Amino acid sequence: MKTIVMKFGGTSVATGESIRRIAKIVADSIEKEYRVVVVVSALAGITNQLAEEANQAKKKGEKQIQEFTRKLIAEHVATSRKAIENKNTQKQVEQVIKKTVNALEKVLIGICYVGEITPKSKDYVMSFGERLSAPIVWGALQDLKLRTQCFTGKEAGIVTDENFGEAAPLMNVTAHQVKGRLKPLLERNVVPVVTGYIAATQDGVVTTLGRGGSDYTATILSVALAADEVWIWTDVDGIMTTDPKIVPSAKMLPQLSYGEAVEMAIFGAKAMHPSALEPVIEARIPVRIRNVFNPKNHGTLIEDGEEAKSKEVVKAVAMIKDVAMINIRGAAMVGAPGSYSKVFDVLGKNKINIMMVSTAVSEANISLIIRRNLLGRTLSTLEIALLGRGLVNEISSEDDVCVIAAMGANMKGTFGVASRIFTAMAQKKINIRMIAQGSSELNISFVIKEKDGIAAVQAIHKEFKLDQI
Numbered sequence: 001m002k003t004i005v006m007k008f009g010g011t012s013v014a015t016g017e018s019i020r021r022i023a024k025i026v027a028d029s030i031e032k033e034y035r036v037v038v039v040v041s042a043l044a045g046i047t048n049q050l051a052e053e054a055n056q057a058k059k060k061g062e063k064q065i066q067e068f069t070r071k072l073i074a075e076h077v078a079t080s081r082k083a084i085e086n087k088n089t090q091k092q093v094e095q096v097i098k099k100t101v102n103a104l105e106k107v108l109i110g111i112c113y114v115g116e117i118t119p120k121s122k123d124y125v126m127s128f129g130e131r132l133s134a135p136i137v138w139g140a141l142q143d144l145k146l147r148t149q150c151f152t153g154k155e156a157g158i159v160t161d162e163n164f165g166e167a168a169p170l171m172n173v174t175a176h177q178v179k180g181r182l183k184p185l186l187e188r189n190v191v192p193v194v195t196g197y198i199a200a201t202q203d204g205v206v207t208t209l210g211r212g213g214s215d216y217t218a219t220i221l222s223v224a225l226a227a228d229e230v231w232i233w234t235d236v237d238g239i240m241t242t243d244p245k246i247v248p249s250a251k252m253l254p255q256l257s258y259g260e261a262v263e264m265a266i267f268g269a270k271a272m273h274p275s276a277l278e279p280v281i282e283a284r285i286p287v288r289i290r291n292v293f294n295p296k297n298h299g300t301l302i303e304d305g306e307e308a309k310s311k312e313v314v315k316a317v318a319m320i321k322d323v324a325m326i327n328i329r330g331a332a333m334v335g336a337p338g339s340y341s342k343v344f345d346v347l348g349k350n351k352i353n354i355m356m357v358s359t360a361v362s363e364a365n366i367s368l369i370i371r372r373n374l375l376g377r378t379l380s381t382l383e384i385a386l387l388g389r390g391l392v393n394e395i396s397s398e399d400d401v402c403v404i405a406a407m408g409a410n411m412k413g414t415f416g417v418a419s420r421i422f423t424a425m426a427q428k429k430i431n432i433r434m435i436a437q438g439s440s441e442l443n444i445s446f447v448i449k450e451k452d453g454i455a456a457v458q459a460i461h462k463e464f465k466l467d468q469i
């Protein structure tokens with residue numbers, strides 16, 4: 001019997017109707033004698049609302065917070081009434097929703113009184129989207145007479161480090177616990193419904209795996225359970241040559257190697273969480289990206305070493321928006337051994353991830369790309385560590401930039417790819433601020449002003465005729 005871990009993204013659980021659709025997908029798979037673990041995201045838009053509320057809570061009053069929680073209950077109750085037919089199940093789920101939101105309200109009011117939000121309390125707030133969506137999905141599965149049980153990531157046994165906001169799983173203990181808790185259920189044909197995105201430290205404090213982290217939850221569970229495949233259900237047919245919202249004629253890529261998919265996940269912005277493939281690569285578990293609105297389509301299959309099969313040089317192009325560029329200048333960095341390592345060391349110690357680096361041969365300048373939400377913290381960290389110590393004279397930043405990445409395994413050793421890309425940019429009069437090509441040669445990425453992003457993606461898609469792939 002095959003075990004499949006199925007993750008349903010926010011858009012797949014956006015409405016009561018879509019929740020019934022996914023329940024049907026699960027029921028059909030059970031009928032085909034698959035063992036299924038379900039991982040759910042928060043309803044579309046809820047995690048963003050929670051983030052906003054967490055950031056604003058310290059400036060708000062109790063009344064405003066209650067207004068928010070009232071709306072949150074109303075939205076989830078309305079969705080659950082559409083998703084679930086059985087009145088008893090409906091009632092049970094409504095009670096869970098109300099109890100869960102009450103707990104959230106207490107935390108938000110706490111934040112408002114203390115006037116401060118820590119990464120720890122923010123993660124706790126952010127965890128509520130999934131804690132509210134999972135019971136509704138559980139109810140919809142009950143409706144279809146499936147045997148099912150609901151778990152938070154913590155209850156399922158996922159343990160992480162304490163890097164709140166971007167926690168990483170501790171795989172050995174996680175695998176041991178998940179196997180112990182979920183495997184016996186699967187053997188009895190029970191469908192575990194697990195909240196995506198959220199987990200806990202060894203001490204039981206709630207953590208999140210980073211935005212879009214439900215993909216990661218699914219792959220972590222798949223390794224722990226030695227599943228046969230992971231299916232990431234979303235609102236498009238699979239991984240496409242670019243975001244179909246930017247280029248509507250974008251084509252689905254039927255197959256990708258892990259290497260290509262990792263490159264796309266890191267640079268493909270939304271399509272998949274950047275760390276999600278880490279656990280499955282070693283375990284060689286194939287991952288499929290599929291469309292809930294088009295389940296007949298088999299989607300994109302990501303598995304071991306298929307790179308050589310296709311002939312396209314560039315297979316996909318992506319724009320990553322929420323980034324910022326930092327420039328560090330200092331004449332004294334020229335020829336000074338260890339000057340780069342100081343920069344990387346201080347950022348590493350502060351858990352600030354560098355997405356892209358480029359340096360000039362003159363060595364008087366380092367440019368870095370980081371997530372935009374980390375800009376303030378990164379600047380102050382660098383200023384405290386580097387300014388006035390004789391090495392660096394100036395640290396500046398730009399937050400209106402984006403990264404454009406062109407990807408494809410066959411770029412390796414092919415001449416003229418960069419020249420075609422940059423000629424296309426020149427023709428559109430787009431100015432390039434920074435360039436990097438990983439030594440993997442699986443991608444070329446560069447930084448431009450965010451306002452030029454869409455035009456740049458469209459131009460590259462056209463230059464490499466990706467709509468004819």
Ligand code: ADP
Nearest residue numbers: 009010011234235238239240242243245270271
């Ligand atoms: P989910 O809620 O299912 O996790 P996301 O919004 O995180 O969905 O990701 C799916 C969206 O990613 C699609 O609707 C699409 O607009 C966007 N996207 C960006 N780049 C790509 C790509 N190369 N292939 C497919 N989807 C992409």
Ligand code: ASP
Nearest residue numbers: 041047197211212213214
């Ligand atoms: N709900 C979380 C987010 O919006 C996790 C996810 O959707 O994967 O980031």
Ligand code: MG
Nearest residue numbers: 009212270271
């Ligand atoms: Mg996602």
